[in-house]
Amino acid sequence: MNQILKYISDNQNRFLDELNSFISIPSVSTSIENSKDMKRCAEWLSDHLKNIGLSNIQIFNTPGHPIVYGDWIGAPGKPTVLIYGHYDVQPAEPLELWISPPFQGTIRGGNYYARGASDDKGQVFIHLKSIEAFLKNNGSLPVNIKIILEGEEEIGSENLEPFLRQHKDLLKADLVLISDTSMFARGVPSVCYGLRGLSYMQIDLVGPDKDLHSGSYGGSVHNPIQALAEIISSLHDKNGKIKVDGFYDDVIKLTKEERSSFKRLPWNDKKFAKELGIKKLYGESGFTTLERLWARPTLECNGILGGFTGEGAKTVLPSKASAKISMRLVPNQKPDKIAKLFEKHIKKITPSTVKVTVKNLHGGEPAMTPINSPGVQTAISALEKGFGKKPLYQREGGSIPIVVQFKKILGIDSVLLGFGLPDENAHAPNEFLYLENFFGGIRTVAHFYNELPGFMKK
Numbered sequence: 001m002n003q004i005l006k007y008i009s010d011n012q013n014r015f016l017d018e019l020n021s022f023i024s025i026p027s028v029s030t031s032i033e034n035s036k037d038m039k040r041c042a043e044w045l046s047d048h049l050k051n052i053g054l055s056n057i058q059i060f061n062t063p064g065h066p067i068v069y070g071d072w073i074g075a076p077g078k079p080t081v082l083i084y085g086h087y088d089v090q091p092a093e094p095l096e097l098w099i100s101p102p103f104q105g106t107i108r109g110g111n112y113y114a115r116g117a118s119d120d121k122g123q124v125f126i127h128l129k130s131i132e133a134f135l136k137n138n139g140s141l142p143v144n145i146k147i148i149l150e151g152e153e154e155i156g157s158e159n160l161e162p163f164l165r166q167h168k169d170l171l172k173a174d175l176v177l178i179s180d181t182s183m184f185a186r187g188v189p190s191v192c193y194g195l196r197g198l199s200y201m202q203i204d205l206v207g208p209d210k211d212l213h214s215g216s217y218g219g220s221v222h223n224p225i226q227a228l229a230e231i232i233s234s235l236h237d238k239n240g241k242i243k244v245d246g247f248y249d250d251v252i253k254l255t256k257e258e259r260s261s262f263k264r265l266p267w268n269d270k271k272f273a274k275e276l277g278i279k280k281l282y283g284e285s286g287f288t289t290l291e292r293l294w295a296r297p298t299l300e301c302n303g304i305l306g307g308f309t310g311e312g313a314k315t316v317l318p319s320k321a322s323a324k325i326s327m328r329l330v331p332n333q334k335p336d337k338i339a340k341l342f343e344k345h346i347k348k349i350t351p352s353t354v355k356v357t358v359k360n361l362h363g364g365e366p367a368m369t370p371i372n373s374p375g376v377q378t379a380i381s382a383l384e385k386g387f388g389k390k391p392l393y394q395r396e397g398g399s400i401p402i403v404v405q406f407k408k409i410l411g412i413d414s415v416l417l418g419f420g421l422p423d424e425n426a427h428a429p430n431e432f433l434y435l436e437n438f439f440g441g442i443r444t445v446a447h448f449y450n451e452l453p454g455f456m457k458k
């Protein structure tokens with residue numbers, strides 16, 4: 001191991017140069033203008049997998065963006081790790097808020113700034129460099145490795161699920177290893193054992209069949225924006241409970257043990273509010289902030305469209321109004337069922353003065369991984385070696401929809417070994433990755449590979 005760790009520390013600058021080249025490809029999955037970049041990024045990765053010594057490299061085309069595969073299966077009798085990550089990123093806009101260009105990696109104050117630095121290109125790269133360290137030094141790895149890198153995580157992973165079904169044999173493994181979450185805080189390593197699910201909906205209201213003069217018609221027509229606002233504001237009660245009929249029916253209650261384990265974590269509400277620039281936190285009453293973030297479902301309005309939003313004033317009574325609404329789900333809520341309940345509820349409460357359509361945009365199931373599995377125990381030990389500190393157990397509020405499918409289709413649990421930080425501006429301007437976590441991550445993953453065979457035997 002000493003030689004591996006020395007290699008990781010001797011090659012830091014080259015690793016960053018290579019990461020710059022990966023980062024410089026604007027692999028924004030949601031925008032059609034970037035489809036060529038998505039292809040280019042997949043090709044860049046496939047070349048890189050080859051350079052670090054992986055075999056059987058393939059680019060699988062899908063109806064959407066390509067999936068990149070590679071493996072090293074030279075350790076018969078040893079466990080097989082399936083590494084999953086995503087090379088697609090969120091759009092960089094608004095560009096004017098970036099201090100340095102989003103697709104040009106820039107180091108400031110010990111952080112590496114770029115779109116995808118933390119979510120998830122930087123974290124994917126942690127794995128590639130750890131694999132490289134073994135293959136270049138020993139010509140072998142302590143475990144078998146298979147890696148899949150997809151380009152559609154940020155848009156719901158729609159084509160990955162059929163891919164898993166079609167390639168069950170190719171993807172056969174003992175566990176999945178994913179670095180696409182955050183550590184608890186700077187200097188506080190953690191293993192994540194739960195993710196929330198998601199149900200993403202759109203409400204479209206239509207009132208009059210064209211925009212009207214608000215003077216000639218105001219007073220005689222229910223403004224669809226007002227109707228929409230009334231609907232949205234009725235979706236929570238004054239205690240922050242969600243008022244969609246049946247919404248909480250399948251929610252698993254937090255156990256006493258889990259509540260007290262959350263309470264033992266080093267958390268401070270005041271500090272959290274201050275960092276966000278708000279005077280006071282807000283949420284469902286009867287629960288602590290961490291409980292609300294990780295183990296309680298939520299309903300958020302992501303955006304409202306409608307009416308005149310240009311500069312200046314225009315007296316108009318608009319024909320249409322829409323809202324995008326997402327619900328974060330917890331075990332055992334199912335996105336399809338929640339989408340149906342939501343649609344039924346919205347139809348029930350929409351006033352007869354407007355027409356309504358409710359669309360289901362996408363969804364993903366919540367996921368939990370067993371903490372006493374050999375994979376999680378290996379992660380705990382590896383983090384302690386990589387960061388020199390005992391890690392914590394935590395859940396997360398975000399979603400990685402494919403995690404549940406790994407279990408359902410391939411029959412294997414995922415280990416969520418994340419090296420991001422909660423405040424790294426993921427999905428926002430000035431996204432960054434804390435460089436200590438980048439290098440600590442490479443060391444940790446190396447320890448993970450080294451120690452997994454021992455933990456699997458126990």
Ligand code: BES
Nearest residue numbers: 119154155156180181182364396398399
């Ligand atoms: N890396 C995130 C998942 C994540 C977010 C984990 C926050 C932990 C904390 C991932 O890339 C992501 O953003 N997922 C989407 C999924 C959605 C598009 C189905 C999310 O959570 O919104």
Ligand code: ZN
Nearest residue numbers: 119154426427
């Ligand atoms: Zn993301």
